[in-house]
Amino acid sequence: MLKMFKLSKILETVLYVDNFAATEKFYTEVLGLSGKNGNFAVGEGMLLLFEASKAVKQKSPPPHGATGPGHMAFEVPFEEYERWKKFVAEKNIKIEEEIIWDKDAIPVVRSFYFRDPSGNVLEIATPGIWKKLLG
């Protein structure tokens, strides 16, 4: 790389949904995100929900659209992780798995997985997961 400039951040993260209304409601009411038309501000970036069947037909911006379960992860502060796990479970959303990524870390570095109403695999993680993995 000769260039000294770099991409500063991820501005937009996309998930495709097949039930737009229910999935948008899920992100708003369960996960507490704010936004409109399926466009949610999270931290310094945006989570965008698209219906693939519509996005593949658009002329502008260039068409895109994937089918099948996608994946993304959110981060929460260590002290709020357990509250999130409890909160999601109380909403009768199945927690499919919890992974301890670094059992020696204090606090323990971990994440749990569940799905949105369109089947996308969501993850809520403590800080520190990639510190060890990228090592």
Place this chain on the structure above:
Amino acid sequence: MLKMFKLSKILETVLYVDNFAATEKFYTEVLGLSGKNGNFAVGEGMLLLFEASKAVKQKSPPPHGATGPGHMAFEVPFEEYERWKKFVAEKNIKIEEEIIWDKDAIPVVRSFYFRDPSGNVLEIATPGIWKKLLG
């Protein structure tokens, strides 16, 4: 919403690729991202490349995997936007479209679109796009 806690940021953004080696090379050598095994650190988050054919078969973490072109956007500082557009074009990557999102803003708020070797639609944007759209 009764809860007073919130998701602090997007930790992981995922794209599915059908040509892992070429696509990883593209993100490393053209876009200048650093990471390993298709896991790139960008700003405060991570961009993860997955082969859907493998990810749908995994037992842990929960399986996921989508087919068809996905989409994501990166942000760059205003002063580096033109250099990025020139740089991408010089790599013989087709710029499919450029959109002026706010022509009255100073500097102009805009983004351009191109594809990675797996067909995912990528966007490089100046700051400010969502300021107007979210109102």
